[in-house]
Amino acid sequence: xxVKTGIISFxxxxxxxxxxxxxxxxxxxxxxxxxxxxxRGKAAAAALGTAFYSDYNELLKEDIDAVIICxxxxxxxxxxxxxxxxxxHVLCEKPIATSVADAWEMINxxxxxxxxxxxxxxxRFNPPVRRVKNLIDEGxxxxxxxxxxxxxxxxxxxxxxxxxxxxxxxxxxxxxxxVDLMRWFMNSExxxxxxxxxxxxxxxxxxxxxxxxxxxxxxxxxxxDPSWSRSETFxxxxxxxxxxxxxxxxxxxxxxxxxxxxxxxxxxxxxxEFWGNxxxxxxxxxxxxxxxxxxxxxxxxxxxxxxxxVALAAxxxxxxxxxVSIIRSWGD
Amino acid sequence: xxxVAVIGAGTMGSVHATAYSKMSSAELxxxxxxxxxxxxxxxxxxxxKSYDTLENLLEANDPDVVDVxxxxxxxxxxxxxxxxxxxxxxxxxxxxRTLEDARAMIDTCNKEGVxxxxxxxxxxxPEYKRAHDLLLDGAVGETGTVYAxxxxxxxxxxxxxxxNFDRCGTxxxxxxxxxxxxxxxxxxxxxxxxAKSMWGRDFQRLDHAMVSLRFKSGVIALCEGTWAHTDGxxxxxxxxxxxxxxxxxxxxAVAIRSSFRTRSSEAAGVAVPESPxxxxxxxxxxxxxxxxxxxxxxxxxxxxxxYQALEISLAALESIQTGKPVEW
Numbered sequence: 004x005x006v007k008t009g010i011i012s013f014x015x016x017x018x019x020x021x022x023x024x025x026x027x028x029x030x031x032x033x034x035x036x037x038x039x040x041x042x043r044g045k046a047a048a049a050a051l052g053t054a055f056y057s058d059y060n061e062l063l064k065e066d067i068d069a070v071i072i073c074x075x076x077x078x079x080x081x082x083x084x085x086x087x088x089x090x091x092h093v094l095c096e097k098p099i100a101t102s103v104a105d106a107w108e109m110i111n112x113x114x115x116x117x118x119x120x121x122x123x124x125x126x127r128f129n130p131p132v133r134r135v136k137n138l139i140d141e142g143x144x145x146x147x148x149x150x151x152x153x154x155x156x157x158x159x160x161x162x163x164x165x166x167x168x169x170x171x172x173x174x175x176x177x178x179x180x181x182v183d184l185m186r187w188f189m190n191s192e193x194x195x196x197x198x199x200x201x202x203x204x205x206x207x208x209x210x211x212x213x214x215x216x217x218x219x220x221x222x223x224x225x226x227x228d229p230s231w232s233r234s235e236t237f238x239x240x241x242x243x244x245x246x247x248x249x250x251x252x253x254x255x256x257x258x259x260x261x262x263x264x265x266x267x268x269x270x271x272x273x274x275x276e277f278w279g280n281x282x283x284x285x286x287x288x289x290x291x292x293x294x295x296x297x298x299x300x301x302x303x304x305x306x307x308x309x310x311x312x313v314a315l316a317a318x319x320x321x322x323x324x325x326x327v328s329i330i331r332s333w334g335d
Numbered sequence: 336x337x338x339v340a341v342i343g344a345g346t347m348g349s350v351h352a353t354a355y356s357k358m359s360s361a362e363l364x365x366x367x368x369x370x371x372x373x374x375x376x377x378x379x380x381x382x383x384k385s386y387d388t389l390e391n392l393l394e395a396n397d398p399d400v401v402d403v404x405x406x407x408x409x410x411x412x413x414x415x416x417x418x419x420x421x422x423x424x425x426x427x428x429x430x431x432r433t434l435e436d437a438r439a440m441i442d443t444c445n446k447e448g449v450x451x452x453x454x455x456x457x458x459x460x461p462e463y464k465r466a467h468d469l470l471l472d473g474a475v476g477e478t479g480t481v482y483a484x485x486x487x488x489x490x491x492x493x494x495x496x497x498x499n500f501d502r503c504g505t506x507x508x509x510x511x512x513x514x515x516x517x518x519x520x521x522x523x524x525x526x527x528x529x530a531k532s533m534w535g536r537d538f539q540r541l542d543h544a545m546v547s548l549r550f551k552s553g554v555i556a557l558c559e560g561t562w563a564h565t566d567g568x569x570x571x572x573x574x575x576x577x578x579x580x581x582x583x584x585x586x587x588a589v590a591i592r593s594s595f596r597t598r599s600s601e602a603a604g605v606a607v608p609e610s611p612x613x614x615x616x617x618x619x620x621x622x623x624x625x626x627x628x629x630x631x632x633x634x635x636x637x638x639x640x641x642y643q644a645l646e647i648s649l650a651a652l653e654s655i656q657t658g659k660p661v662e663w
Contacts, residue, residue: 148533149543151559153482155575197529197660199547199555203479204577212479212575214547214555216529224531226545226557230480232575248543248563324527325659 006291007067010036011059011082012074013047014162015096017123017283021071022051024287031291037062039074063089069294071123072096075168076175080105083120087112092119094290098179098314099307101170106311110304121290121300122307124183126243128285129258132184135247139188144249147189150225152181156241158205158231165209172209174200174317177229177241179310182217183302184245186309191221193309197326198317204232215317218326229314238264239275258282337361337625340392342413343404344368344377344385345493347427351402351454354618356381360625364396370493389416399423400628402621406493407509408502411436418447423628425452425621429512430641432504434649437642444638452624452634453641457513458520459620461612462583466572467521475576478522478554483514486561487568489540497562498540505534506542507655508648511560515548516636516644518558521574522550529660530651533563546651551663585610 008025010018010033025033035054038044048055056062059082063070069092072082079100086093093113099122100106113120126132138144154177162168163176186192200213212230219225233241243258261279293300312329320327339361341352348366355363363383368374371387378385386392402425403413410431417424424444430453431437444451457463470478486506489497496502503509507530519525525548532544543563548556574581589608614622627634650661 148536148541148563149531149545151545151557195658197547199527199529199549201479201553201555203477203553203555204575212555214480214557216531216545216547218531222536224545226531226547226559228480228482228557230575232480232580234475234576234579237580248561250541253561253564324662326529 004295005030005032006069006294007032007034009034009062009065009067009070011062011070011072011086012038013043014038014040014075015073017096018071018073019047020283021073021094021287022047024281024284025071026051027284028288028291030295031287034067035062035065060085063091068092069094069290075162076101076170077168080109083109084112087116087118087120090116090118092294094121094123095307096123097307098170098175098311099304100311101175103308103312103315106304106308110308113304119293119300120304121293122302122304123286124180124302124306124310125282125286126180126184126258127187127302128289129243129282130280131256131260132258135245135254135256136188138254139247143252144247144254145251147223147247147249149223149248150185150188151246152185152225152227153242153244154178154181155228155230155232157233157235157237158207158211164207169209171314171318172202172207173211173231174198174213174215174229175311175314177231178215178227178314178317179307180243181227181229181245182313183306183310185217185219185225186306188247189219189221189223191219191223192331193217193313193329194220195326195328196313196316196320198320200317200321204230213317213321215313217313236272238273239277337400337629338364338396338398339400339402339625340365340367340396340398341402341404342367342389344370344374345404346490348404349377350617351404351427351621352377352381352383354615354621355402356383357618358622358625360622360629361400364398365392367392389413393420400425400625403427406496406502407504408432408496411440414440414451415443418444418449418451421447421449423450425454425624427454428456428641429504429508429645429648430638431645432502432508434642434646437645441638441642450628451638452627453636453638454620455513455516455636455641455644456616456620457517458636459616459623461616462588463517463572466574466581466583467517469581470521470574474579475574475581476578478574478576480575481518481554481556482559482571482573483518483556484559484561484571485510485514485569486559487564488566489542489562500534504648504652505532505538505544506560506562507532507544507546507651508645510562511544511546511558511651512644512648514558515647516640518548518550518556519640519643519647520636522552522554524551525549525647525663526551527660527662528647528650528654530654532655534652534655544651548647
């Protein structure tokens with residue numbers, strides 16, 4: 004079985020990477036793309052050799068099994084619900100949405116229509132990160148006491164810095180990956196968030212830096228830095244790191260440590276050249292296989308919701324200058 | 336040449352005594368510690384004498400300066416006694432365990448007309464000094480965020496005082512105060528502190544802490560301290576500015592990495608990282624204090640700086656206890 008797939012929107016640059024992964028994956032086929040921005044969408048369709056629709060509702064009428072949704076954050080909801088109603092399985096770019104209510108509507112729409120909803124947290128498929136997950140599961144670190152995470156980057160610009168489209172800046176953009184990993188490592192939820200959030204690096208009307216202090220239900224405390232704080236001359240786009248303090252050991256994982264040093268006289272800069280495994284390919288293969296094998300996605304809509312809630316609570320904490328509890332709803 | 340005595344022959348007392356023994360501007364006249372055998376050995380290796388009490392030292396000699404390297408909770412007692420004896424005092428950090436003690440020490444030294452220096456040594460570490468100077472030169476533009484880390488294994492001390500909250504105040508008072516002082520040096524006054532640590536959870540000779548600092552200038556800093564590592568000691572500093580990044584990791588700044596074959600067939604080779612300097616930061620710091628005493632110069636780090644760094648540590652403990660941020 005080949006899973007026929009479409010991509011809705013190239014607003015998020017990850018769409019290109021996912022498209023390439025779909026073309027590499029043995030049991031997947033990229034059939035069509037859509038984009039409300041015709042110029043951008045037609046360029047993508049030409050580059051990828053697929054059909055093009057400017058309206059994703061037309062794409063959803065095609066004979067396809069699944070869609071990958073990479074439009075602006077605030078538009079995730081309508082696209083996911085439309086796909087669910089059309090009976091298409093969904094891989095949705097992170098963050099799942101920009102509000103808890105929207106996320107629940109999306110989760111319920113997929114459930115009601117019997118389609119799978121996976122959230123794009125590719126770092127779970129990074130081999131060094133998976134190795135650390137195994138170390139923890141094998142008990143090699145003992146009991147976890149504390150975790151420090153970072154997911155720094157540069158200002159992505161465009162709609163990312165327009166809160167009407169993104170729903171939030173650096174804190175929403177760069178909190179969810181690492182919080183997802185922390186939750187996955189420990190099978191525990193964040194119960195309280197404290198955050199300092201500000202705009203200190205760029206001339207923007209949206210947050211570009213912050214610091215989160217987290218309390219998990221299992222008694223572990225953690226911090227996370229989601230700032231767009233990497234300067235222009237930093238040797239790579241950013242980072243994903245976690246340092247885990249356990250009773251029996253300490254480990255630090257850097258998802259992008261597998262790189263060469265490139266000293267370029269042409270570009271007059273020093274850069275990292277990553278040579279590790281492509282985590283996006285792992286994500287796409289997992290999504291395709293959950294359809295082929297008809298199993299639960301390994302990263303669910305609930306996972307997307309929980310990670311987003313932490314970022315939203317961080318904004319609330321920063322505004323109130325005090326820790327904020329995360330209240331779980333819908334009895335789960 | 337000033338005559339200097341050191342009280343305490345533990346980890347820091349040994350480091351300080353060793354520094355004075357090499358200094359041309361100071362004469363190390365004795366080391367005081369009730370642990371006779373250990374202290375005698377240290378003293379003879381440094382060409383000085385050991386005494387089991389301060390009284391015994393004072394009977395035999397008359398130092399101009401006394402360096403206090405006793406556990407934190409005993410600082411006030413010794414410093415006030417020495418001030419009344421008109422001795423200039425150099426006191427190991429943290430200045431004291433409580434703000435009340437710290438204020439009393441500063442006031443007594445002022446009243447008795449003697450100098451008081453607090454050994455907040457990080458300002459004398461070349462990598463930190465260089466980072467500070469680069470920052471003030473505008474090398475990375477305005478700072479947005481900072482990460483400062485230090486730590487290693489849980490320390491061993493006399494009567495296990497590091498594990499005693501009332502005596503030590505956890506790694507937040509004992510060790511992270513270095514980064515608090517350094518960041519104050521760089522960014523000035525604090526606006527808000529929020530912190531988490533193992534204190535009040537299951538503090539079993541395994542401590543870890545994260546402290547969020549917000550400066551009045553807007554800078555957001557994360558300080559991390561650990562006594563939960565399985566080996567060694569390490570420091571990290573990363574300053575992210577609008578126009579660049581300054582980054583330091585003691586595990587990377589290693590000039591020599593040797594590996595030695597062990598005799599035992601069971602054990603693997605032991606890796607020994609080294610990063611040698613002409614003078615260690617402790618020497619530079621103490622030489623500077625001696626220079627200040629001799630020539631009446633203002634110190635790079637004052638007793639008041641020691642007081643304010645302690646204020647941050649205690650605010651962090653308060654935040655941990657209440658679960659709320661502490662505002663200035």
